[in-house]
Amino acid sequence: MLARVANNLFWMGRYIERSEHIARYLNVNYFSSLDAPNEISQSRQFVLRSMLFMVGEPENDSKKKLNEEEILYKIGLDPEFSYSILNNVKSTRENANSARDLISTELYEAINKFYHFVLNYPAESFMKQGLFDFTVNITEMTSILRAKLRGTLLHNEVYAIIMMGVNIERATQVIRIINSKYNDALNAQGSYGDKFSNSYEWSTLLKCAESYDMMKRFYKKTPTSISTLEFLILNPNCPRSIMNSLNQVYNHVKVLDSSKKYNKNSTAFLIGKVRAEYEFKYIEEIEEDIQSFIENILESLVKISNKMEKEFFDY
């Protein structure tokens, strides 16, 4: 496979996954805030700030009154904002276009439908009443894309490259969501009857990662800070957890170069090393300093991505 095309496929995977997480974040936060049990969590300003924080554009002026329609437009359909869902979907298709001869007709057709759906979504109705419809469609269409990836591509190096993109992005987005909701949980503290560890925000966090039902099934208890973080970071059986994503990345990189996994300069080695670190971590260690833990893992993910670029895409 051409190095340039491999790079494009890697990013296609990342953009698909990224659009999904942003869309779900908007949906879950907006709709769970409507009947949240405390005043802060229910406040529209609080939710809008959380959304901006998640897409890497935090509003630092705590007094500024944010305009709901503006923020929704910016994150959903603004062609000028590079992190908007619209731009993610455009980039997905652009990367798919350049590798069109390598991916299946079925996958391409699904990506193309996805693109036309977003491109033609009327901005006015999205801002006023289309948030639910739009975001649900995005998450459903990305599910279709994942199914087409798994079901219509040969599980060879092309598939491995795309799935590495998907899983590195998933780990990145889940950790960003954790960061954002952790921040929300801190901010929502002190409003009546709600302490940090039992904050309503933990349930919202799980829903943002589509893991609420799985978590309830596993712990059979109301989510707390510690059980939520443990589940989303360390549980290898939760398909959205950081651990699971790293395991996936490790499996796929081996398809690319099984010979080099013991070479200390290879991507495979680095991924294995990062993975091993979290495999033998326990949650109390993490809880001591969540902030630096989040920073560390984001840094590791960037390192993996850079290493991949050097080993496979550099030309």
Place this chain on the structure above:
Amino acid sequence: MVNTENAIFSSYKRDPNLNDEIFDKNGNVIEIYKKLLKLYGDHSINDYVNLNTKAKSSFFNQGITFQVYSEKSTQEKIFPFDLFPRIIAPEDWEIIESGSLQRSKALNLFLWDLYHEKKIIKQGIVPMELISSSINYLHQMMDIDPPGGIYNHISGTDIIKHTDGKYYVLEDNIRCPSGVSYVICNRTALKRALFGVFNHYQAHTVTNYAENLLDLLESVKPKGVDVPNCVVITPGMYNSAFYEHSYLAKTMGVELVEGRDLFVENDFVYMKTIQGPQKVDVIYRRIDDFFIDPLEFKPDSAIGVPGLFAAYKKGNVTLANAPGTGVADDKAVYTYMPQIIKYYLDEEPILNNVHTYHCSRPDELKYVLEHIPELVIKPVDEAGGYGISIGNRLSKSEIEQVKKQVGQNPRKYVAQPIMSLSVHPTYIDDTESFEQRHVDLRTYTILGKDKEFVLKGGLTRVALQKGNLIVNSSQGGGSKDTWVLKK
């Protein structure tokens, strides 16, 4: 009017002066279309409107589109597709196929001669001036023996049916003829929309194009290569024909590369893969001559590969088509085709040539300037239907304008009598009915080492504007599925 009780053809306006391919002079349905018309008659025009909408969105979702560039933005458009197929009878097809093949072979021999001994010029059959003044003649190609002796591996021949019922060639395309992917997509789309009609006709398949192309490309591999590594090279995804490039790579199962994916070392060509460099042996290039290698041709080409031509010269890589083929599909060379065929093959041309006046000859220039309203004036070196003036559609001042242009640069122009392309019933969106539209046919011929292939089908292009004779997609043309019937 026409003699049929068909509901969807009840309002069909037949102009008796035009050669309608499905109705004869008296308005009766031609034999091979009878069954088809009956089958289409089962549908109401509303069914048809629905099918048409569905076919369109199917093209759109599959991303079978081309880009149209305007000042403000780039738009994605569907290549308009008509649901009423064109049928070619076996006896007609025999003429078309053997005629296309004859021309391609003659052109190949002509190119070999031009880049070697130039016998045809020395013997005075084709004037030297015609070649030496052509910008597409590449002196760099002199004395190079392309692998397998093939220059024009892929040829597209544009053919029309005139009012006399005979087939005429309008143009040979032997640089990078495009459109073959639409032939296959049109078939797929028609099968999806109206699968029932295929049960009643025995049409040849068109989906075997890619396997034959790969087979023939592999036959012209460089010396010493066992299993050749073939690739398709594209200018990039913003090229208007990118869909076709990716389609061909995909269906042949080879890599689609851009110039920046390749590099040349010690006169061998390599592509940059995730496993490191991999040697490339055969390149089906969809980049024009002047852009393939900045070291040899246009130095500012960003889409080419530095050193590619040197590797080609050494015989380490095959380029299909070979550089320098453009000299032979020039519209001025076209006029010598009957002599060229006779000279190299000692055969009479199977397909007719349209009589052409060379403005470079003083007596013919005089005739052209005096008869512009009866002629089509074409620049010799433009593709895509640009720069063509059709005499009977020009106003007085436009005629003067054309006269002036031709007079200033006679070598640049040729003129032909206005040919009347046959017409075919075509569904028109605006009126929601079938109307007569002019059509032509592009056939695809592939030459390999001691083998050849002509795709049994072709691209029927339709001029969608009423009365228009120019069918190129860049000028708003559409297309039809084309069935070649088995004997």
